[in-house]
Amino acid sequence: MWASKVVAVDFDEVLAESMRACLAFHNYTICGQDIEYETITYYHLEDNDHLNITTDQAVQWFDDFNEQWQNTVDPVLWAYEKLLERKQQWHTMILVTARPSSLEKQTRGRLDKHFPNIFSQYKFGSIYHSTGITRSKAEMCAEIGADLFIDDNMRYLLDVQNHLPNTQLFLYERPRNHEYKSELHPWITKVSSRSDIFVA
Numbered sequence: 001m002w003a004s005k006v007v008a009v010d011f012d013e014v015l016a017e018s019m020r021a022c023l024a025f026h027n028y029t030i031c032g033q034d035i036e037y038e039t040i041t042y043y044h045l046e047d048n049d050h051l052n053i054t055t056d057q058a059v060q061w062f063d064d065f066n067e068q069w070q071n072t073v074d075p076v077l078w079a080y081e082k083l084l085e086r087k088q089q090w091h092t093m094i095l096v097t098a099r100p101s102s103l104e105k106q107t108r109g110r111l112d113k114h115f116p117n118i119f120s121q122y123k124f125g126s127i128y129h130s131t132g133i134t135r136s137k138a139e140m141c142a143e144i145g146a147d148l149f150i151d152d153n154m155r156y157l158l159d160v161q162n163h164l165p166n167t168q169l170f171l172y173e174r175p176r177n178h179e180y181k182s183e184l185h186p187w188i189t190k191v192s193s194r195s196d197i198f199v200a
């Protein structure tokens with residue numbers, strides 16, 4: 001028997017193949033330099049030493065894409081059935097995204113199309129964007145009383161762990177989360193396939 005839990009779920013790279021779509025949109029270039037999916041090891045692109053760009057340029061790169069993303073981003077293939085399975089076990093699903101609230105309409109449209117009847121609330125943090133009032137993932141998780149938090153960005157997981165030590169953490173494997181070490185982060189469950197996720 002499953003107990004009811006509040007599950008905070010990230011959007012980009014957990015539910016949607018956003019980075020691949022963003023790279024394709026920009027023809028695999030940023031500020032005149034080549035950029036590839038596998039060699040981006042930090043989400044904040046200015047932290048990737050092989051790219052010589054500023055924070056403003058990185059934010060602008062994502063913002064340019066976000067104006068058109070709705071027609072080009074594919075959903076993560078396994079995600080819907082796993083979320084539905086847990087929802088049927090009385091879990092409450094809440095979207096907790098770093099996206100700005102200016103993207104709420106198109107984000108919810110995408111969720112309605114690919115993840116219908118899953119989410120009961122939507123939280124927009126406006127982290128790493130040029131518009132909106134910023135709220136951290138920890139603040140948003142605290143607001144909803146998240147029992148579980150699923151994200152692909154180690155920094156957000158560490159932030160939540162710091163402020164909400166009782167929240168179970170799941171890291172979805174992507175090239176950007178190489179900072180994860182099982183011996184250093186035993187409280188984080190790293191998941192890389194549909195069968196692994198929501199193992200708790």
Ligand SMILES: [Mg+2]
Binds near residue numbers: 010013014151152153
């Ligand atoms: Mg993400």
